[in-house]
Amino acid sequence: MKPKNLLSQLSELESTLNNFSFEELSADEATRLKKSFEAFKTHLEKRIWGEDISPDHDSKLESLKEKEQLQKAQEMLIATVSHEIRTPLSGIIGFADLLKEGELSEDQQHKVNAIQSASNSLMDIINELLEYSKLSVGLENFEMLDFNFFSIIQDVVYLCNTLMLGKDVKLEVDVDKNIPENLIGDPSKLSQILLNLLGNSIKFVEEGEIMLKIKLLRQGEEKVVLDFIVTDTGIGISKEDLEHIFGSFKQANQQTFSKYGGAGLGLNIVKQIVDKLNGDIKVESTLGVGTTFKFTLPYTTGSSTSKSKSQQTEISSEEVKGMRILVFEDNELNQRLIERRLNSWGCKTYITENPIYGLNLLETDPIDIVLMDLRMPIMSGFEVTEKIRKSTKKEVAEIPIIALTADFTFDDKNECEKNGINDFILKPFSPEELLSKLIKNRNDIQTNFKLNATSDGNQIDHTVSDSSFDLNSVLEDCMGELEMLEELIGLYKRNALEFIGNVKMKLQDGDSEGVAFAAHKIKCGLKMMQTMELFSIVEQLNTTAKTTKDKNHMQFLLNRFVQEYPKAEKMIDEELRRLKKNGNE
Amino acid sequence: MIKKNLLLAEDDELLASLLDYRLQKGGYNVHLAKDGRDVKEYLKTATPDIIVSDIMMPYFSGIELIDYVRNQLNSKIPIIIISSAGNEENVLSAFELGANDFISKPVSPSELLVRVGRELNKT
Numbered sequence: 001m002k003p004k005n006l007l008s009q010l011s012e013l014e015s016t017l018n019n020f021s022f023e024e025l026s027a028d029e030a031t032r033l034k035k036s037f038e039a040f041k042t043h044l045e046k047r048i049w050g051e052d053i054s055p056d057h058d059s060k061l062e063s064l065k066e067k068e069q070l071q072k073a074q075e076m077l078i079a080t081v082s083h084e085i086r087t088p089l090s091g092i093i094g095f096a097d098l099l100k101e102g103e104l105s106e107d108q109q110h111k112v113n114a115i116q117s118a119s120n121s122l123m124d125i126i127n128e129l130l131e132y133s134k135l136s137v138g139l140e141n142f143e144m145l146d147f148n149f150f151s152i153i154q155d156v157v158y159l160c161n162t163l164m165l166g167k168d169v170k171l172e173v174d175v176d177k178n179i180p181e182n183l184i185g186d187p188s189k190l191s192q193i194l195l196n197l198l199g200n201s202i203k204f205v206e207e208g209e210i211m212l213k214i215k216l217l218r219q220g221e222e223k224v225v226l227d228f229i230v231t232d233t234g235i236g237i238s239k240e241d242l243e244h245i246f247g248s249f250k251q252a253n254q255q256t257f258s259k260y261g262g263a264g265l266g267l268n269i270v271k272q273i274v275d276k277l278n279g280d281i282k283v284e285s286t287l288g289v290g291t292t293f294k295f296t297l298p299y300t301t302g303s304s305t306s307k308s309k310s311q312q313t314e315i316s317s318e319e320v321k322g323m324r325i326l327v328f329e330d331n332e333l334n335q336r337l338i339e340r341r342l343n344s345w346g347c348k349t350y351i352t353e354n355p356i357y358g359l360n361l362l363e364t365d366p367i368d369i370v371l372m373d374l375r376m377p378i379m380s381g382f383e384v385t386e387k388i389r390k391s392t393k394k395e396v397a398e399i400p401i402i403a404l405t406a407d408f409t410f411d412d413k414n415e416c417e418k419n420g421i422n423d424f425i426l427k428p429f430s431p432e433e434l435l436s437k438l439i440k441n442r443n444d445i446q447t448n449f450k451l452n453a454t455s456d457g458n459q460i461d462h463t464v465s466d467s468s469f470d471l472n473s474v475l476e477d478c479m480g481e482l483e484m485l486e487e488l489i490g491l492y493k494r495n496a497l498e499f500i501g502n503v504k505m506k507l508q509d510g511d512s513e514g515v516a517f518a519a520h521k522i523k524c525g526l527k528m529m530q531t532m533e534l535f536s537i538v539e540q541l542n543t544t545a546k547t548t549k550d551k552n553h554m555q556f557l558l559n560r561f562v563q564e565y566p567k568a569e570k571m572i573d574e575e576l577r578r579l580k581k582n583g584n585e
Numbered sequence: 586m587i588k589k590n591l592l593l594a595e596d597d598e599l600l601a602s603l604l605d606y607r608l609q610k611g612g613y614n615v616h617l618a619k620d621g622r623d624v625k626e627y628l629k630t631a632t633p634d635i636i637v638s639d640i641m642m643p644y645f646s647g648i649e650l651i652d653y654v655r656n657q658l659n660s661k662i663p664i665i666i667i668s669s670a671g672n673e674e675n676v677l678s679a680f681e682l683g684a685n686d687f688i689s690k691p692v693s694p695s696e697l698l699v700r701v702g703r704e705l706n707k708t
Contacts, residue, residue, distance in 0.1 A: 477694050484606055491599050525599035
C-alpha cells in the first residue's frame, strides 16, 4: 500500500471540506463527513497495524545492513506521511471547531463532537508517529539549557492534575529536596518522558494511586544522577507484554488500543529519549496490581548565575503584573502551559485559537499585548496580524504583537517586519525569554487601561485560575447541606444552558428586550455562585440590550459567555468535589 | 403551633430555590411565585401571613405588588422587598407605598429569616 490511496482519500476529504459551508450544513453532510473520516482512520490503522514493521520482525532479508537500511527508509516514510497528514488533519479539527460555533441541532452537535473526538485521537496518533520517526532518524534536537528543575516538575504535576479531573485517582509526588534547583539539560525532554509515563498511568488506572518519586542518586562536583520512579495501581502488564514493551508499535493488545487509543509508540519514544540522554529505564509490573517504571538521568548542575537569573525573574515579573494579554494559540497543551505561566505573573490572560473571537475581543476589551502563534489552522498568524493592523481603533491597530514560532528562517524575519509584527520568540522558549519580550514590547500607553475599574465598580480579581474561588459561603447558606448545594449547582447549570439557547433565539429575532430580560434573570445566580467573569459578561449584555441594542456586540458577548462558561462549570465542579471530600474527612 | 404562610415572589431560580429551602427549614409554609401573574393568581384565593417579594419581576413589579396589596386588597400584610444594586429609588417608592422592610442582594438567608420573624412578631 498505498500511501497514494491514503493521500488521495485525504485530498478528497480536504476538498469536501473546502467546498463546505457550515451555513449550508445538513445532517447528511455531517454524517458523510464522519463516514469518510472513519474510512480514512481505518485505512491508516490498517496501514500501521497491518504490517509488522518493528525491528523484531523475522525478516527474510539476508544482511543486518539491509535490515537497517529498510528500517531507516520506513522511518523516513513515516516521518513524511505523518507530516503530510497533519496539515489537512488540522484543517478537519479547525472546521469541526467552526461547525460547533454555528447553529446546530442537538443531533448535529453530537455528530460534530464525534468528528472532533475522532480527529483529536488521530492527531495524537500522528504526533506520536512523527515524534518516533524524528527520534529514529536522528532529527530530534536535544537542548542544553539552564532550567529550574522544581518548576518543571511542578508544571508536569499541574498538567497531570488536569488530566485526572473526573477520575478517582490520586497523584502523590515526592521530590528529594537535595536535588539542586538549577540543572543544565533539556527540560522539554524531561517533561515529555514524565508526561508520557504519568499520562499512561492516568490512562490505565480506573481508580487508585499514582506516585512520582524523584531521588538524588549521586552527586559529584558538577554532576548529578537523578532517579525517577513512576508507580501506579493500574491494570498492570503481563509478562509477555513486558518483554516487548519498549518496542515500537506494540501495544498490549488490540483491545487495549481500542479502549485507550494511541499508536503504541509512547514507550518506545520514551526509551529512545532516555537512551539518548545517557540514562537507563526499567519496568516492573504485575497484572491487576500495578506497574512501576524506573529511570535514571544524569545532569550537570546549573551555574550560580542561573540562580540570580531566577531571582531576576521574581523581580521583573512585577512589571507585567496586571497586563492584559491576548494569546492566539491552537495547541491545547501549549495553551495550558502559557496560560499558567502568564497567570503566575499576575497577568490577565485571554487565550483563543479562533481568530474571530480574538479580533472581536480586541475591539471591545482593552488588551495590552498580543502573542501570536504564526501557524494556526484557520487563519495564519500573519493574516490575523494584518486584520489587527487594519482596525479603525488606534489602540488596536498599534497594539504590540509578538510572534511565537517554531521555525524561524531569515525570510520569516522579513515577513515579520513587513506584516507589522513587532517581535518574535522562538519555540520552545523559556519563561525568562517570554518575560523579557513582554517587558520589552509593552506599550506604556496601554497600561493605563488596567487601572480602569470594572463596570460594576468593584475591583474584581480576574486571574483565570482563581485560587480565591470557594463556595463555602454558599454552603453555609445551605446550612451545610451538600445536597442542597448540589441542587443549586444543578439549577445554575440548567439556567446557564437555557440562557444561552434563549439569548441565541432572541438575538435572531432581534428581540433586545428579551435579551435584557434573560440577562437580568441569570445575573443574580451567576453572582451567587461567584462566577464573576460570567457575571460581568452578562451585566454588559444586559446594559447593551437596554441601551445601544447593538446586535453584533450582543452576539460577541454571548460568544464570550459560551467560551467562558465551561471554565466556570469546571471550577464549580472541582469546588464541589473538594467540599464533598472535606465533608467526608 | 400553626405554621405561618409565606408568599415568596422571586424570579431568579437559584435565589428562589435557596430561599424556599431555608424558609421552609425555618418553619414556614412557602408558596413560591415566579412572577407578578403568579402572585395575583395566588392572592385571589389565599391570604399569606407575610410577603417577601423581589422588587423587579416580569409582568408585575414588586412596586405594583405593594400597591395592589395595600390599595386594592386593602391589606396590612407585612411586605419585605428584595432589592438589587442600583435600585435605591425603587426602595424609597416601596417604603412610600407601604413596604415594611427591605433586604438587598446578595440575600443572606439567615438575615431574611431574622427580618421575617421580626415582622411577624409585630402583628
